Amino acid sequence: MRRPLGYASFVLAVAATLASVGIRATTPLASLGLPAVAGVAPDSAAATLLLAAAVVLATNGANFLVSTVATRGASTRRRHELRNALRLAFGALALLGVLGVLTDQWVGVLVSLGVVGFAVTFALQQPLLSLVAWFYITVKRPYRIGDRVEIDGEKGDVIEVDFLVTTLWEINGSLVSTNQPSGRVVTVPNSKVLSSDIVNFGGAGFPYVWNELAVQVAYETDLAFARETMVGVADDYLGDEMAAAIEHYRRRLSETAVELEVAERPSVNVVQTESWVELRLRYLTRPRGATNVRNELYERILDEFNDNPDRVSFPLGRNR
Structure with a gap:
């Protein structure tokens, strides 16, 4: 046309x-x-x-x-x-x-x-400020079309960047949770970019984010076995994709002044509470598939734990 x-x-x-x-x-x-x-x-x-x-x-x-x-x-x-x-x-x-x-x-x-x-x-201070912000977005690229971002508390996928506003396909919001699209479209003035924090999930040339999955177990659990089981499940499921992502992540870090050790495999952090131990599996994944990956990992880990009731125990009671 x-x-x-x-x-x-x-x-x-x-x-x-x-x-x-x-x-x-x-x-x-x-x-x-x-x-x-x-x-x-x-x-x-x-x-x-x-x-x-x-x-x-x-x-x-x-x-x-x-x-x-x-x-x-x-x-x-x-x-x-x-x-x-x-x-x-x-x-x-x-x-x-x-x-x-x-x-x-x-x-x-x-x-x-x-x-x-x-x-x-x-x-017309605000419209002109939004126009200036559009130039900033175009030149500095804090986000681009297709990126998942959070601007001034509004989270979503960028579907359009005009002279005055940025349009997002809303994620979460007041209707849904767990990083799912709500179906609503949110319009954010470009001027917010100059006065608010901008979070870009998987942007700046690195399409991955670190994610965590928490499993609560009793103090009687064999923690070494539980940790190795969780890491093994994550290794089997994420496979070579996470290994490639880790290499990419290290290359991106090497271009900055940040010195940070990056584990080659998924890792598990242990957090103690009064009634149970929380095992937090840390892994690298794409932001749009993070919920599906977490669900799959959680089901596989629970299956492994339930197959070994003599080595893994869960907290009793309903106060979890």
């Missing part, structure tokens, strides 16, 4: 330009006795409006052509970012061109835009 509209814009721009020139040359409206528009003869006013329309149409067509060439072969994320940038640039050119045609004072238009822009800055 965009292709026919883009080509049609050029055709209509040429037609509007020719019509404007024709009206100025023949003045067909002069004989109709039409009143002047703001002190301007009707033929001149019609020619000016047609020329302004030609500027808008030509700019739209140029935006289409440049966008088509610039985004050819680019990823979905990159195409979205380029199209937004080009829309803003060609929109500014169209506005400047239309004002120049209507006033016929190009230098005056530039000066007026500077004065008006200074006044508008105070009247």
